[in-house]
Amino acid sequence: MIRKYFSAMGYSLLIAGCNNAVQDTVKHQETSKTQTESAQPVLLKLGNLEQCQQYNGLPPDWLKNPHAGMVWIPAGSFELGSALAYPDEQNLGEKKNQVQGYWMDQTEVTVAQFRSFVDATHYITDAEKQNEAAVFTPDIRHPQQWWQLKSGYTWKTPEGAKAKAPHPAEPVRYITQNDAAHYAAWLNRDLPTETEWEYAAKAHSAKDTPLHEEPRDHQHAPVANYWQGKFPFENLNQDHFQGIAPVGCYPANAFKLHDMIGNVWEWTSSPYTGAHHEQDDNHMGNYRHLRHQQIQAVPYVIKGGSFLCASNYCARYRNSSRHPQETDLATTHTGFRTIERHP
Numbered sequence: 583m584i585r586k587y588f589s590a591m592g593y594s595l596l597i598a599g600c601n602n603a604v605q606d607t608v609k610h611q612e613t614s615k616t617q618t619e620s621a622q623p624v625l626l627k628l629g630n631l632e633q634c635q636q637y638n639g640l641p642p643d644w645l646k647n648p649h650a651g652m653v654w655i656p657a658g659s660f661e662l663g664s665a666l667a668y669p670d671e672q673n674l675g676e677k678k679n680q681v682q683g684y685w686m687d688q689t690e691v692t693v694a695q696f697r698s699f700v701d702a703t704h705y706i707t708d709a710e711k712q713n714e715a716a717v718f719t720p721d722i723r724h725p726q727q728w729w730q731l732k733s734g735y736t737w738k739t740p741e742g743a744k745a746k747a748p749h750p751a752e753p754v755r756y757i758t759q760n761d762a763a764h765y766a767a768w769l770n771r772d773l774p775t776e777t778e779w780e781y782a783a784k785a786h787s788a789k790d791t792p793l794h795e796e797p798r799d800h801q802h803a804p805v806a807n808y809w810q811g812k813f814p815f816e817n818l819n820q821d822h823f824q825g826i827a828p829v830g831c832y833p834a835n836a837f838k839l840h841d842m843i844g845n846v847w848e849w850t851s852s853p854y855t856g857a858h859h860e861q862d863d864n865h866m867g868n869y870r871h872l873r874h875q876q877i878q879a880v881p882y883v884i885k886g887g888s889f890l891c892a893s894n895y896c897a898r899y900r901n902s903s904r905h906p907q908e909t910d911l912a913t914t915h916t917g918f919r920t921i922e923r924h925p
């Protein structure tokens with residue numbers, strides 16, 4: 583019954599789009615209906631290398647429990663941003679943000695989860711339609727230019743058309759914000775706002791990784807998938823992953839969320855308006871110039887940094903870290919996770 587409900591909701595929302603009052607009303611009604619049907623979801627057993635590599639990418643009771651793979655994030659208040667970070671991460675406005683409770687995916691959405699969405703809806707991603715995406719392609723002849731627009735890179739083939747298939751528990755990549763929103767709507771969920779994302783990442787901790795530190799534990803071991811060594815040609819691999827990692831290879835935060843820092847950047851539903859140095863700030867390398875037609879006007883915020891963040895470039899492996907991203911451009915290092923605002 584729940585599966586049927588998912589499919590019906592998915593199709594109607596794919597047609598209706600993702601941000602309208604009708605959708606909200608329908609969602610509320612549907613959610614009320616499922617509240618009595620849903621039990622507490624089973625927590626994922628992840629947090630170390632062995633567990634993440636054995637994970638099949640589908641949480642227990644997937645498509646049976648509406649909150650499969652999610653945890654409840656309790657309401658609270660927190661301070662957005664960090665004073666020990668890049669200028670655009672600093673909190674120049676309200677000091678405290680109030681946040682209501684919500685469900686959130688414990689992990690980045692996996693390839694296996696996204697595959698079940700595509701199997702149910704036959705959805706075609708923007709990268710497949712456009713036949714292009716921004717691909718991380720370091721080239722010693724052009725050491726400052728590591729992004730190229732390429733074809734053949736999609737969620738199904740994130741290492742290229744001829745490479746082997748991705749691990750089912752890898753975070754899904756080459757996903758535009760539009761793709762992410764369609765997946766979320768299929769599950770009667772949403773993308774988090776930047777505030778919701780960061781509140782969950784901080785999990786009531788007042789400490790965030792300062793700009794000149796890396797996310798490491800007391801034994802100096804990395805606690806996230808980021809880049810150790812000199813980006814883009816020296817990858818020391820101390821976190822065991824040269825590129826992408828399956829979700830949940832590192833310990834969860836206090837809210838039981840994995841990989842909020844690193845692995846893939848994660849889409850939010852918040853427009854990026856806070857850049858103080860947007861014109862000069864190419865800490866991630868600039869892929870905007872790759873396209874001839876500059877149609878996209880407002881970029882949106884992505885959060886948390888990725889496996890490409892290194893201390894010498896894009897040291898954005900923080901809960902507060904943010905970056906503007908063109909909503910219709912799929913890239914090597916961007917994925918997402920979803921939330922559900924009804925208890």
Ligand SMILES: [Ca+2]
Pocket residue numbers: 807808809810819821822823824825889
């Ligand atoms: Ca790594």
Ligand SMILES: [Ca+2]
Pocket residue numbers: 690841842843844845846847848886887
């Ligand atoms: Ca992440």
